[in-house]
Amino acid sequence: MPATGSTPATSARTGGDTSAQPTVTKKAAREALDAAKKVKRNQSVRGARQVVPGRHVAGRPDATIALTDLWNAKDSLDGSNKAAARELLARPRTATQTCSDVVCVHYSPGKGGDKASTTYANQVRDVVTKVHNIYVNAGYRRPAADKSVTPGKVDIYLENLYDEGYYGYCAPETKVSKTAATAYCVLDNDYATSEYGTANTPTENLRVTAAHEYFHAVQFAYDAGEDRWMMESTATWVEDEVYDSINDNRQYLAYGQLEDQRKPLDNSNVSNLGIYGNWIFFRYLSERFAKKRGDLPEVVLSVWNRAPSTYSTTAVRQALAARGTTLKLQYARFAAANLAPAKTYSEGGAYYAPVYDGRTALPAKRQTVDGQFTLKHLTYASQRLVPKKIGKGWKLRIKVDVARPNANAAVVSVFRTDGTRGVFYLEPNSKGIATKTIEGFSSKRIRKVEVTFANASSNFECGQGTAFSCHGIASPDKATHHWWAKTYR
Numbered sequence: 001m002p003a004t005g006s007t008p009a010t011s012a013r014t015g016g017d018t019s020a021q022p023t024v025t026k027k028a029a030r031e032a033l034d035a036a037k038k039v040k041r042n043q044s045v046r047g048a049r050q051v052v053p054g055r056h057v058a059g060r061p062d063a064t065i066a067l068t069d070l071w072n073a074k075d076s077l078d079g080s081n082k083a084a085a086r087e088l089l090a091r092p093r094t095a096t097q098t099c100s101d102v103v104c105v106h107y108s109p110g111k112g113g114d115k116a117s118t119t120y121a122n123q124v125r126d127v128v129t130k131v132h133n134i135y136v137n138a139g140y141r142r143p144a145a146d147k148s149v150t151p152g153k154v155d156i157y158l159e160n161l162y163d164e165g166y167y168g169y170c171a172p173e174t175k176v177s178k179t180a181a182t183a184y185c186v187l188d189n190d191y192a193t194s195e196y197g198t199a200n201t202p203t204e205n206l207r208v209t210a211a212h213e214y215f216h217a218v219q220f221a222y223d224a225g226e227d228r229w230m231m232e233s234t235a236t237w238v239e240d241e242v243y244d245s246i247n248d249n250r251q252y253l254a255y256g257q258l259e260d261q262r263k264p265l266d267n268s269n270v271s272n273l274g275i276y277g278n279w280i281f282f283r284y285l286s287e288r289f290a291k292k293r294g295d296l297p298e299v300v301l302s303v304w305n306r307a308p309s310t311y312s313t314t315a316v317r318q319a320l321a322a323r324g325t326t327l328k329l330q331y332a333r334f335a336a337a338n339l340a341p342a343k344t345y346s347e348g349g350a351y352y353a354p355v356y357d358g359r360t361a362l363p364a365k366r367q368t369v370d371g372q373f374t375l376k377h378l379t380y381a382s383q384r385l386v387p388k389k390i391g392k393g394w395k396l397r398i399k400v401d402v403a404r405p406n407a408n409a410a411v412v413s414v415f416r417t418d419g420t421r422g423v424f425y426l427e428p429n430s431k432g433i434a435t436k437t438i439e440g441f442s443s444k445r446i447r448k449v450e451v452t453f454a455n456a457s458s459n460f461e462c463g464q465g466t467a468f469s470c471h472g473i474a475s476p477d478k479a480t481h482h483w484w485a486k487t488y489r
Ligand SMILES: [Ca+2]
Pocket: 159, 160, 161, 162, 188, 189, 190, 191, 192, 195
């Protein structure tokens, strides 16, 4: 145990206030400083390194995350380290500004280096103003504006960010409540195709970056210390809500639970691109609970409204409870949805092909096969059962033993050869047992049956130094589920 570390192990079960930031240890604070230095001083990008499409460079920490971590840790640094943190968190210096009624764009006019054209600065002002208005009209808090530079307006700086390897970032600046902070943002001075490639036009890169980064500025007005996975996945989610036709966020799907369902949804490790890829979870909720406020689905707002008083997973759970449902049910249905993205998501035809964990072919004979999955919190797994040359008159009986059924669930999906699909959410008894019989289990009629288990455990012992919700340990975490499949007639 670190000598200076205090661990407020607040259990979510108590319903207590779990928003208070754990005191950052000196060691963790120095690590945050080193990470931020690495991020801000990388000068080797140009010519030597490709900037991948997206808001970060692959394999390096995201600038917003690194600076937010440093901001949260800065009070635990001393002496020269504190001064270094201040410098890293400082705003860029620019010559002039152009303002709308809500934001100011600061830039140095001209060409070359960090300079930007006045035409481009005006375009940035208009794009960010539009994004700001979409968020505010959708019910979100305005980013907390500073009181000094341009009182009441949010400041955006233009620099040649490509030199640092980024598309953009926002940094928290001044604490305005127990959890909220003001913010300023930095965007590239031109998004030139010679720097960022031709996958998107410069305007498209500006738009999705502004939507993503400005959402971080909004988030800081709720809780600048919120769990990273929720910060990044909702910021990546919102890109496609604001600019539906750019679709840049699809590139991250391979890293989220659509493809990697055994890595917990709330894994906030910065080297894990799943923090972006799990935007698919919020997309699922947005399509399932489609009610909009302004131009955006209200369910994600409902989650962020709860962020100041609790941590990510509990905020999601509470937002779903307010909709008369449970995280357990929705997480299990999300798991089943991901087996058939083209059938469940409005843009699912363009997503990745679904994956499964086990496949068993069942020939035409009386038999019982079985298996088990051990799942960590907020993960799922699926067993595929395929009829092999089975004619008429056969049935399939599935039995499951769901461990800890208060937080774990099983879903059976029947994929028919006519392209239709039946999804059956099983209701286990007090011992966790449930069954489902599929009549007419023939090769002609059934393409496959998927038995999916989901572990929606979402209680945490906070402040344990992990990369999960509230830096905590899920309690309970692992659950082992069994399944049996019997063919008979
Ligand atoms: Ca540039």
